Amino acid sequence: MCGIVGYTGVQGASPILLEGLKKLEYRGYDSAGIALVNDGTISIAKVTGRIANLCEKTNDGKDYPGTTGIGHTRWATHGAPSDTNAHPHMSNDGRFAIVHNGIIENYMSLHDELTAKGYHFESETDTEVIVHLLEMYYKGDIRKAVIKTSARLQGSYALGVICADDPDKLYVAREASPLILGVGVGENFFASDVTALVSYTRNAIYLEDGEFAEISPEEIKVFDVALQPVNKKISRIVWDIQAAEKGGYEHFMLKEIMEQPRAFKATIAPRIKEGEIVLDETDLSKEYLESVNKIVITACGSAYYAGCAAKYTIEKLCRVPVITELASELRYADPLIDEHTLLIVLSQSGETADTIAAMKECKSRGAKTIAIVNVVGSTIAKLADHALYTWAGPEIAVATTKGYTTQLAVLYLFSLYTAKKIGSISDEEFNRLLTALKALPKKIQETIDTNSKIHQLAIKYYDNKSMFFIGRNTDYAIALEGALKMKEISYIHAESYAAGELKHGTIALIEEHRPVVALCYNEKIMEKTLSNIVEVKARGADVLALTYKGNHQIVSVANDVIYVPKVDTLFSAAVEIIPLQMLAYYVAKLNECDIDKPKNLAKSVTVE
Numbered sequence: 001m002c003g004i005v006g007y008t009g010v011q012g013a014s015p016i017l018l019e020g021l022k023k024l025e026y027r028g029y030d031s032a033g034i035a036l037v038n039d040g041t042i043s044i045a046k047v048t049g050r051i052a053n054l055c056e057k058t059n060d061g062k063d064y065p066g067t068t069g070i071g072h073t074r075w076a077t078h079g080a081p082s083d084t085n086a087h088p089h090m091s092n093d094g095r096f097a098i099v100h101n102g103i104i105e106n107y108m109s110l111h112d113e114l115t116a117k118g119y120h121f122e123s124e125t126d127t128e129v130i131v132h133l134l135e136m137y138y139k140g141d142i143r144k145a146v147i148k149t150s151a152r153l154q155g156s157y158a159l160g161v162i163c164a165d166d167p168d169k170l171y172v173a174r175e176a177s178p179l180i181l182g183v184g185v186g187e188n189f190f191a192s193d194v195t196a197l198v199s200y201t202r203n204a205i206y207l208e209d210g211e212f213a214e215i216s217p218e219e220i221k222v223f224d225v226a227l228q229p230v231n232k233k234i235s236r237i238v239w240d241i242q243a244a245e246k247g248g249y250e251h252f253m254l255k256e257i258m259e260q261p262r263a264f265k266a267t268i269a270p271r272i273k274e275g276e277i278v279l280d281e282t283d284l285s286k287e288y289l290e291s292v293n294k295i296v297i298t299a300c301g302s303a304y305y306a307g308c309a310a311k312y313t314i315e316k317l318c319r320v321p322v323i324t325e326l327a328s329e330l331r332y333a334d335p336l337i338d339e340h341t342l343l344i345v346l347s348q349s350g351e352t353a354d355t356i357a358a359m360k361e362c363k364s365r366g367a368k369t370i371a372i373v374n375v376v377g378s379t380i381a382k383l384a385d386h387a388l389y390t391w392a393g394p395e396i397a398v399a400t401t402k403g404y405t406t407q408l409a410v411l412y413l414f415s416l417y418t419a420k421k422i423g424s425i426s427d428e429e430f431n432r433l434l435t436a437l438k439a440l441p442k443k444i445q446e447t448i449d450t451n452s453k454i455h456q457l458a459i460k461y462y463d464n465k466s467m468f469f470i471g472r473n474t475d476y477a478i479a480l481e482g483a484l485k486m487k488e489i490s491y492i493h494a495e496s497y498a499a500g501e502l503k504h505g506t507i508a509l510i511e512e513h514r515p516v517v518a519l520c521y522n523e524k525i526m527e528k529t530l531s532n533i534v535e536v537k538a539r540g541a542d543v544l545a546l547t548y549k550g551n552h553q554i555v556s557v558a559n560d561v562i563y564v565p566k567v568d569t570l571f572s573a574a575v576e577i578i579p580l581q582m583l584a585y586y587v588a589k590l591n592e593c594d595i596d597k598p599k600n601l602a603k604s605v606t607v608e
């Protein structure tokens, strides 16, 4: 939630800040602002709405000179989206300006304390307390003021500060919110994530919780709370610039859908060596895996649904019970977890607040944790005992696509790896499934190539207020993700239901021409799902069935059929989801929705 960026160097800071904010806009986009130090004073521009409005207001930054500055794009938590609530916020004496990503939980008491001391508040934000604390603690030493201020804050923050008294410097602090420092030559940067940095530098420093930095054009000094210097490693950013651009596609979401064959391959290929699966990043020994009596998978949103789909694969291959639990529920559930539980945490961003909290809770009860994460160096990756990265590259569209399929890729690898180690499948079965897994990138490509008619189906179905998605077992798990895609980007009410459960209530909502997307991939339970299709058809529904190529049984019962290649049912989620992503995309497009930045959503949900 919210993106922050900072620059100090020899170039005009404003255009660099605006470019950076454009890259970070997926993190929040209800208002934005920049602050520059110039000639010993701070000037601020803030607007409601998108970065494009800020570019217009500032004349693409030209009207805001200065070589040091900070910027912010907001996803509102405290206080409605408005010019006043937009960041940066300024101290009453005009000396400090700050940008903040996170939530200050004790802001009410700080607000009361500061008001009693005479500080005047402009906004309704939690953030504003920070800038007044800085003014209060500033006695000529900015570092000390930042440290004293941070010590008063409860909650999460990535904080960027400029001060009129020290015009070439940026000050940053971090606690439970992402913050990366970009190391340049004669110029330095900070940002919420690397997408804002890659156009300028590939050298990065990942700040840890509780660390502070003083950034000048020539150097970056990192300190701990006691103001002791901390030696930091400079890491190389591997994501390339093109990966963070649209590359000719109208939307990031479409580009990312198309990237799935490559992303899936990039995730599995390096981990398959000479007919074996190698998970070098973990130490999952045979003895340890045999001691595991339960696997718990936790995550939020699509990542959770990836876990729901893979549960069937893991249970089938490893014969270990898998419990899937939403992170926001698990964290407060007093879960039955001990050292015999293996916790798998899924997160594209690696920064989701509920997922982090659930993970900490389970760790404290003795579970070993594996994180399946896309963003290198993210909080979840660092907290986990082992991080298995999904090599999907940057995902910019708020609605995840390649993030989801690459999470499946790692979970499939994990299932086969574990099954082989504990001997729950034969070598022959392992080899057969490994071959099937290696073929999946091609099958995903084939799914994309043969589904040009999805656009036609979208034309038929887009003008609807409500849709249902049904299936059984894995098909049900995929229905959950298919419905989520539809609602998050097209704003159509889309409800997913276990097909067999329809008759216990939901079927009452089926009426003439209500679209029902029916997933019928699993041959073993095909007849059962077909019966459910017949039931909804009898009540007037228009059925859009999804099945494997060659299944002609379905033609007589469905209004329309989407065919995807036949793969092993254990891995079918990776192909079945593709047309559902495309359907959601085209339906949203026909409904003229803002596909990459759906209303009320943000990609990285760093608040509870």
Ligand code: G6P
Pocket (backbone or CB within 6 Å): 300, 301, 302, 303, 304, 346, 347, 348, 349, 350, 351, 352, 355, 398, 399, 400, 601, 602, 603, 604, 605
């Ligand atoms: C948000 C995004 C979803 C994502 C979920 C979990 O809701 O809009 O696309 O699935 O967060 O995010 P994570 O980064 O933890 O996978």
